[in-house]
């Protein structure tokens with residue numbers, strides 16, 4: 128997992144992640160149009176001004192837009208914040224109404240407590256596009272996206288890449304048309320920032336399809352030149368083959384939403400938030416830490432165990448998912464001073480929870496997980512001793 132970045136559902140971002148995204152987007156708005164990371168420059172590649180590069184036919188619809196999303200995500204990172212990844216708007220997993228809440232208000236309260244324009248609500252339009260800001264259909268907050276969701280789920284069942292691609296194109300277009308305003312037409316769609324969340328979702332659906340249909344791209348897709356995306360240090364265009372998988376580009380999609388008040392609290396999530404069953408092939412719990420704990424400890428993971436504690440049986444307990452040993456600097460014997468002064472290093476730990484999750488988590492039902500930190504002599508330990516910055520559940 129190292130080096131892989133995760134694109135998340137915009138509804139699942141923490142408030143910090145959402146602030147990061149909005150700040151980066153607002154900064155892209157401010158860049159001069161000739162800057163290659165400016166919003167105006169990138170939004171303008173899709174349609175107007177001429178030349179218009181997007182490919183909505185076949186071959187090329189999915190690969191061209193995957194390339195385009197990468198350029199936009201890199202701009203968010205370069206302009207402002209390396210840790211940003213482009214989120215997606217999940218209109219495709221089940222019934223939903225309106226655009227995501229993060230995109231639906233004209234203003235928001237920033238980190239300083241000031242009410243400022245919400246850059247996810249509207250993007251600036253250059254003079255050639257009429258100036259002012261983008262707008263959406265006035266009924267957008269009450270309009271359901273169920274037909275687009277049904278179309279996307281049908282596309283996922285198609286056996287070949289070309290049929291999958293052409294089947295996904297329609298529901299994707301329905302989202303454009305339903306959002307309305309600039310989003311509703313090719314020349315100006317790229318100027319509404321929600322364009323990028325929509326196409327991130329299209330890309331995610333493709334990645335989902337690829338998980339169940341491994342294999343290479345058809346030859347006409349792989350060899351297609353994707354103008355205007357250059358190969359590095361070259362005047363050659365990248366081709367479809369450069370965008371065949373998300374792994375080769377260094378990202379994946381994480382399909383789960385969960386809310387974590389504190390990493391050690393019980394938290395709950397659903398395996399199947401909507402109508403459709405998600406096929407889970409592997410699930411990993413990741414504890415993220417930027418340094419080793421001072422004292423070694425064990426972290427036990429329970430799923431659907433009502434009140435787990437250090438006394439809860441582990442061996443033979445089907446609700447025990449496993450434990451992570453946090454190898455610390457001291458365990459009874461005091462560490463030498465120079466060891467304690469060692470520079471911090473990433474110290475992420477992973478636990479495969481696939482089996483327990485599959486056994487305990489029934490589709491559509493809420494699953495609870497609890498982490499119990501235990502000292503090497505079997506006593507309860509305060510969770511703050513573990514130096515955990517955050518936790519994640521990665522599902523493929």
Ligand SMILES: [Cu+2]
Pocket residue numbers: 299303326
């Ligand atoms: Cu589109």
